[in-house]
Amino acid sequence: MCRGCATKTWLVLVDEAELLPYRALEVLRRIHDRSGAAIVLAGMPRLLLNLKGSRGEYAQLYSRVGMALDLASRRKESEAEDFSAILGSLLSNNEVSDNPLALKIASVFRKHSRGNYRRLFKLARGVARTSAIGNQGMSVTLIDRYAEMLIH
Structure with a gap:
């Protein structure tokens, strides 16, 4: 729960997200847009490419990405x-x-x-x-x- 508010803040964690097809990523984007739920996508480096699209065609999806953290570099x-x-x-x-x-x-x-x-x-x-x-x-x-x- 957030401080000072009566609503719950939801968190959706998705492991191996690089395996998700575009439609599934779009569904997650809509869940975020409509509910305000935070979404964490964990996956291999290919995940960022999947979020951008091979020709940058998924701008609406990629614009929702708040940050990317390369855990291997921080290991x-x-x-x-x-x-x-x-x-x-x-x-x-x-x-x-x-x-x-x-x-x-x-x-x-x-x-x-x-x-x-x-x-x-x-x-x-x-x-x-x-x-x-x-x-x-x-x-x-x-x-x-x-x-x-x-x-x-």
Whole structure:
């Protein structure tokens, strides 16, 4: 809700928006125009080309674009912090504290995920489940072994 007003402010998030055909993008534009809903389109660089049109023919659509943010160019600025926050959200506080073993465990997760957050999620989920079996706890060896089982 916005401050001082009784109406709700809606947000529509669309992932892989570069795959949307022009008609779907037009529908989203109309939703924005009629409702005032904020729309976030996340996608690959091709998305901007799709919004402009190959010959710039989608001016009505592109004029609604408020900003474009290239996340790949900003990745290095927050990569370590983002990785720690995501790993922390996937594991318990004991595994991501500042003790030397926790730091080594985080380092091994980083090595095996290779900057791929989907792979990190699969690895952390699998390791957490496996470590809970028999209450064996998390270890570098367990992470290494589980990483070997993931499909590359």
